[in-house]
Amino acid sequence: MTAGLLTACSPDKPQFQSIDLTGADYAQGFSLADHNGQQRTLKDFAGKVVVVFFGFTQCPDVCPTSMAELAQVKKLLGPDGDKLQAIFITVDPERDTAELLKPYMGNFDPSFLALRPTLEQLPQVGKDFKLYYKKVEGKTPGSYTMDHSAGSYIFDGKGRIRLYSRYGAGAEVLASDIRLLLKNS
Numbered sequence: 001m002t003a004g005l006l007t008a009c010s011p012d013k014p015q016f017q018s019i020d021l022t023g024a025d026y027a028q029g030f031s032l033a034d035h036n037g038q039q040r041t042l043k044d045f046a047g048k049v050v051v052v053f054f055g056f057t058q059c060p061d062v063c064p065t066s067m068a069e070l071a072q073v074k075k076l077l078g079p080d081g082d083k084l085q086a087i088f089i090t091v092d093p094e095r096d097t098a099e100l101l102k103p104y105m106g107n108f109d110p111s112f113l114a115l116r117p118t119l120e121q122l123p124q125v126g127k128d129f130k131l132y133y134k135k136v137e138g139k140t141p142g143s144y145t146m147d148h149s150a151g152s153y154i155f156d157g158k159g160r161i162r163l164y165s166r167y168g169a170g171a172e173v174l175a176s177d178i179r180l181l182l183k184n185s
Helices: 002-008 062-076 078-083 098-106 122-128 171-184
Strands: 031-033 039-041 049-055 084-090 113-115 133-136 145-148 152-155 161-165
Touching: 049 062, 049 171, 062 078, 062 084, 062 171, 078 084, 078 171, 084 098, 098 113, 152 171, 161 171
Parallel strands: 049 084, 084 113
Antiparallel strands: 031 039, 049 152, 133 145, 152 161
């Protein structure tokens, strides 16, 4: 028991600022089409830290703020920025077509990818990531919005879930945690 406690406090263990999910039995990956129509899995990004954010393109604040923050993280990483893969998974596949997702991602960084589950896939993806999402009807049929979880899931270069970053943590915090993952992967 004492040895386990000492190991947990060891200076060799990375001190993440995000929530450490290492060893979690959820958020194990995905197999979804990207905005270019290519099927994607975590294996496609081996050697890179992958940050997955769930959202929708008509989101007025949280989603664009989170994606802009990831673009800032990439800049803060400097030469290691190319070792970051940002992935946006839509929770609104009804409106978020591939034709809409491609320029949306390009607004933040041309290397960022959007994945689009089908309406049939979305419930399983939500369950796999313990994701909250709900369609909230608007005043007209097409004016609905989507309530959803607003954090990011961070995978190491070997495709293992490692961290959960809460919305608003800041680019510096994310960049610091990603540097630790890159150093220890």
